[in-house]
Amino acid sequence: MHRGIVIIGGGFSGTMTAVHLARLGARGVTLLERRDAPARGVAYGTTHDCHLLNVPAGKMSALPDQPDHFVNWLAKHEPGHADAAAFVPRLLYARYLETLLDACGDAVAVIRDEAIALHPDGDGMMVETRGGRALPASKVVLALGNFPPGNPAISTPGFYSSRRYVQWAWAPHTYEGLQPDDDVLLVGSGLTAIDKALVLIERGHKGQIHILARRGLKPQQHAPAAPLAPVLDPATAPRTALGLLRALRRAIKGREWRAVIDSLRPVTQQLWANLPVREKQRFIRRLRPFWDVLRHRVAPQVAQRIEQAIEQGLVTVHVAKLHGFHEDDSGVDALIETPQGRRKIHVQRVINCTGPESNYRNLHHPLVANLLERGLARTDALALGLDTDDRGALIGSDGKASNVLFTLGPALKGKLWETTAVPELRVQARDLALRLMA
Ligand SMILES: Cc1cc2nc3c(=O)[nH]c(=O)nc-3n(C[C@H](O)[C@H](O)[C@H](O)COP(=O)(O)OP(=O)(O)OC[C@H]3O[C@@H](n4cnc5c(N)ncnc54)[C@H](O)[C@@H]3O)c2cc1C
Structure with a gap:
C-alpha cells in the first residue's frame, strides 16, 4: 500500500506546503480541502473586488526566496495591478496561488473532503474523511488555519x-x-x-x-514610512510585557509609529519566545488589542x-x-x-466579528476533537494553538514529538505569536516541506 504525505487544509499554508513538496520532487502528495476550492482559505476565498490585501503586493510573494514573484505574476496576468506598493484585490491572490498549485501537476492530488479523524496505522496514519475515504499517510500536515469565533459572554x-x-x-x-x-x-x-x-x-x-x-x-491604515532597523534587540530587550511596552513607547518618540512597529517584524518571534509564560499571559490580557490594531x-x-x-x-x-x-x-x-x-x-x-477562537478545546471541529481525545495532540501552555517542537512536529499527551504529525500557521500562535500573515507563513511552508523531505 502506497503512503504519501497528506496535507489537511488547502488555505495558503497547506497549498504552499504542497507546492514546495512538489518542487522538492515529492510525489503522491494529497491536499485535502473541505471547501469548494483549494488555494483560497478564508482570506482569499472572497468574491468581492472591494476586499483588498492588507499587505502591499511587493511583500506578498508566496515564495520566500523570490520576493518579486507575486508582482511579476501580476505583471504577466494582471498588468493593471502590477505595482509593488499597491493593495490589490484578494481574489487576485487566490488566482496567483492557484497558478502555483496547478504547476505541481500530478505530484499533488487535490481532494474536496473533510478529514474527521486520524488513526495510527503502522509507521504512519490513516486519514478518515467525512466522504468515507481512508487515506494512508506516511506524514500528515495539519494546515487547519483559523476557526470561527466563540460567542461573546452575555446575559441572554x-x-x-x-x-x-x-x-x-x-x-x-x-x-x-x-x-x-x-x-x-x-x-x-x-x-x-x-x-x-x-x-x-x-x-x-x-x-x-x-x-x-x-x-x-x-x-x-497603512501609510508610507521609511523602513527602520529593528528598534529592539531580543538579547537586551525587557522580558516583561510592561517593560516591552515602555521600550516601544520610548522608541516611537519622534518617529513614525508604523515604521517602529514594522521594524519589529524580524524579531517579534524571538521577543515573544524570551517572555516567561506569566508575561505572555499579561501581554494577552492587557496589550493584545492595542498591538493587534497597530500591527494589522x-x-x-x-x-x-x-x-x-x-x-x-x-x-x-x-x-x-x-x-x-x-x-x-x-x-x-x-x-x-x-x-x-x-x-x-x-x-x-x-x-x-470578534477574532477567531484559538483554544482548541473550545472548537466544534471533529478532527481536532479526535486528535485531542486520542492524545495525538495537546494545546500549548497558553491555549493559543497546538504544542509542537521547534520545527512544527506535534507534541502528544505523552510529551513526545511526533515524527508523523506536523502543523504550521495559526496553530503555532502560542509558540511564535506572529504566525498570521504571508511573510511568516511562506517561510514556515518551505521549512516544513524541507523537513518532510529530509
Ligand atoms: C479576511 C482576511 C484577510 C487577510 N488578508 C491578509 C493579507 O492581505 N495578507 C496577509 O499576509 N495575510 C492576510 N490574512 C491572514 C491569512 O490568515 C493568512 O495570510 C493565510 O491565508 C492563512 O492561511 P492558512 O492556510 O493558515 O489558514 P486558512 O486560510 O484558514 O485555511 C485553512 C483551510 O483548512 C481547511 N480545513 C480546516 N479543517 C479541515 C479539515 N478537517 N479537512 C479539510 N479541510 C480543512 C479550511 O476549510 C481552510 O480552507 C488575512 C486573513 C483574513 C481572515
Whole structure:
C-alpha cells in the first residue's frame, strides 16, 4: 500500500506546503480541502473586488526566496495591478496561488473532503474523511488555519440559536435574506467587521450598519514610512510585557509609529519566545488589542471608504460592551453598556466579528476533537494553538514529538505569536516541506 504525505487544509499554508513538496520532487502528495476550492482559505476565498490585501503586493510573494514573484505574476496576468506598493484585490491572490498549485501537476492530488479523524496505522496514519475515504499517510500536515469565533459572554446566551445571529462572519448564509433597509450589528471592530461593512456598503445597503467597539479601537491604515532597523534587540530587550511596552513607547518618540512597529517584524518571534509564560499571559490580557490594531492595518482606500460611510451616517461606531439581546418579531434589541450608560440598538441581524477562537478545546471541529481525545495532540501552555517542537512536529499527551504529525500557521500562535500573515507563513511552508523531505 502506497503512503504519501497528506496535507489537511488547502488555505495558503497547506497549498504552499504542497507546492514546495512538489518542487522538492515529492510525489503522491494529497491536499485535502473541505471547501469548494483549494488555494483560497478564508482570506482569499472572497468574491468581492472591494476586499483588498492588507499587505502591499511587493511583500506578498508566496515564495520566500523570490520576493518579486507575486508582482511579476501580476505583471504577466494582471498588468493593471502590477505595482509593488499597491493593495490589490484578494481574489487576485487566490488566482496567483492557484497558478502555483496547478504547476505541481500530478505530484499533488487535490481532494474536496473533510478529514474527521486520524488513526495510527503502522509507521504512519490513516486519514478518515467525512466522504468515507481512508487515506494512508506516511506524514500528515495539519494546515487547519483559523476557526470561527466563540460567542461573546452575555446575559441572554439563548439568543445564539436565533436565525438572526451569524456566529461565523464568513459563513455562506451571512447575508441571506437580509433586506436592503435592514439594520445590522457587527460585534467587534477589527478587520472582519471592516470587511463585512465594506460588502454592505458596496451593495448599496440602506439600513444602518452598527459596529460595536469594546475598547473604541479600530484598525489603523497603512501609510508610507521609511523602513527602520529593528528598534529592539531580543538579547537586551525587557522580558516583561510592561517593560516591552515602555521600550516601544520610548522608541516611537519622534518617529513614525508604523515604521517602529514594522521594524519589529524580524524579531517579534524571538521577543515573544524570551517572555516567561506569566508575561505572555499579561501581554494577552492587557496589550493584545492595542498591538493587534497597530500591527494589522488596512489599505488606505479601505479606511477612507469606511470613514466616508461614517460621515454619511451609514455606519455608526459604538464604544460599548455587549450585555445581551431581546428578540421579537420586528428584530433584536442589542443591550449595550456605553460610558454614558445602558442603551438599546434595534437591528434585524447580528454578525459576530470578534477574532477567531484559538483554544482548541473550545472548537466544534471533529478532527481536532479526535486528535485531542486520542492524545495525538495537546494545546500549548497558553491555549493559543497546538504544542509542537521547534520545527512544527506535534507534541502528544505523552510529551513526545511526533515524527508523523506536523502543523504550521495559526496553530503555532502560542509558540511564535506572529504566525498570521504571508511573510511568516511562506517561510514556515518551505521549512516544513524541507523537513518532510529530509
Ligand atoms: C479576511 C482576511 C484577510 C487577510 N488578508 C491578509 C493579507 O492581505 N495578507 C496577509 O499576509 N495575510 C492576510 N490574512 C491572514 C491569512 O490568515 C493568512 O495570510 C493565510 O491565508 C492563512 O492561511 P492558512 O492556510 O493558515 O489558514 P486558512 O486560510 O484558514 O485555511 C485553512 C483551510 O483548512 C481547511 N480545513 C480546516 N479543517 C479541515 C479539515 N478537517 N479537512 C479539510 N479541510 C480543512 C479550511 O476549510 C481552510 O480552507 C488575512 C486573513 C483574513 C481572515
